[in-house]
Amino acid sequence: MNKWVQGLIRPDVLDRQAYVVADPGDAIRLNQMENPYGWDAEFWAECMQAIQRCEVNRYPDASGAQLIQAIRQHDRLADTWGVMLGNGSDEIIQTLIQAACDGTRPVMAPTPTFVMFQIIAQQCRVPFVGVELDANWQLDRPGFIQAMQQHNPALVFLAQPNNPTGTLYHEADLRAIIEACPGLVVIDEAYGPFSPRNHQAWLDEYPNLVLMRTFSKLGLAGLRCGYLTGPAEWIEQINKVRLPYNLGVLNQQVAHFALTQGAELMAEQARRLIASREALIAAFRKRGWQAYDSDANFILLEVDNPSEVYADLVTQGILIKDLSRAHPSLARCLRVSIGTPDENQQLLHALDRALA
Ligand SMILES: Cc1ncc(COP(=O)(O)O)c(C=O)c1O
Structure with missing residues (x-):
């Protein structure tokens, strides 16, 4: 390696692997919890008209005011809550950590969970403390509280529903x-x-709570658009750390169009995915496979040889997620995103062959 690079880049960065996502080619993509339904040509044509009004020679609205207004209406957010836009939730996680963590107090989360909480904390040189979920993927309430008393976290991330387990934690434990x-x-x-659960009303109850949302799973993963909402005082401070112009003018415009013109379309697609999820869980269980309940758009499945099953599916043209090396408690686990009914059918056939 060039000695300048070797001498200048942080050792922990030199030791890291880049976040690589394999080229899916023509495979059926059931590995990233995307919405498989796109938009039809007519709806796209309407969106194009909205995009035509964008001035790409100008910087975008740094405050994202128009999009924030649409989010407020769509989610029925109280006036007393602020909204901060992010280039996907990933960027918001980074902004939160930069705003709240000085490197001494850690980030905490129940584990296994969304890997970016830990990856981004480490990248920001902030310690991460994970507390294991129990055998039913539920919170270990006394264990988590005791760990908070010991480690004094600046931030606690609770994904609800959790990825990769698909679980909603018991409400009493969360509270x-x-x-x-x-x-x-x-x-x-x-x-x-x-x-079925929305924690919005909790914002009025707890002074130390904010909610993070994204358009990615609704059908706009390609846009990279998420937001943080909660008491205005929190958002005002966290927003100071956000990079200006973090959301391009086209992203803002398409997200605005989707929310104001496509909300019912996206809600209907989500309902279809929920129905497909339940059908797929039933089909898995009918075959005697261990599929966990899910409140998300994916299912966690336990099999004897997950890496072999994953590789077999790749050869059959289907990408899912092999979690067997992601966390000790996931050693037997695969995660499959819900696709269209046709894709789900192909997945079932492919799994039948792989697990025969
Ligand atoms: C729990 C959770 N939060 C956030 C994200 C990422 O969202 P975004 O696409 O907005 O960065 C994911 C992606 O898989 C996730 O599982």
Whole structure:
């Protein structure tokens, strides 16, 4: 390696692997919890008209005011809550950590969970403390509270529903953890559109709570658009750390169009995915496979040889997620995103062959 690179780049960065996503080619993509339904040509044509009004020679609206207004209306957010836009939730996680963590107080989360909480914390040189979920993928309430007392976290991330387990934690455990938390709790509702629970009313109850949401799972993963909402005082401070112009003018315009003209379309697609999820879980269980309940747009499945099954599916043209090396408790686990009914059928056939 060039000695300049060797001498200048942080050792922990030199040791890291880049975040690589394999080229899916023509494979059926059931590995990233995307919405498989696109937009039809007519709806796209309407969107194009809205995009034509964008001035790409100008910087975007740094405050994202028009999009924030649409989000406020769509989610019925109270005037007393602020909204901050992010280039996907990933960027918001980074902004939160930069705003709240000085490197001494850690980030905490129940594990296994969304890997970016830990990856981004480490990248920001902030310690990460994970507390294991129990055998039913539920919170270990006393264990988590005791760990918070010991480690004094600045931030606690609770993905609800959780990725990769698909679980909603028991409400009483969640509340107890928020009440006992010495720092800011972020409920990550990325999979909220597929879940019966919404924590919005909790914002009025807890002064140390904010909610993070994204358009990615609703059908706009390519846009990279998420947002943080909660008491205005929190958002005002966290927003200071956000990079100006973090959301391009086209992203803002398409997200605005989707929310104002396509909300019912996206909600209907989410309902179809929920129905497909339940059908797929039933089909898995009918075959005697261990599929966990899910409140998200994916299913966690336990099999004897997950890496072999994963590789077999790749040869059959289907990409899913092999979690067997992601966390000790996931050693037997695969995660499959819900696709169209046709894709789900192909997945079932491919799994039948792989597990025969
Ligand atoms: C729990 C959770 N939060 C956030 C995200 C990422 O969302 P975004 O695409 O907005 O960065 C994911 C992606 O898989 C996720 O599982």
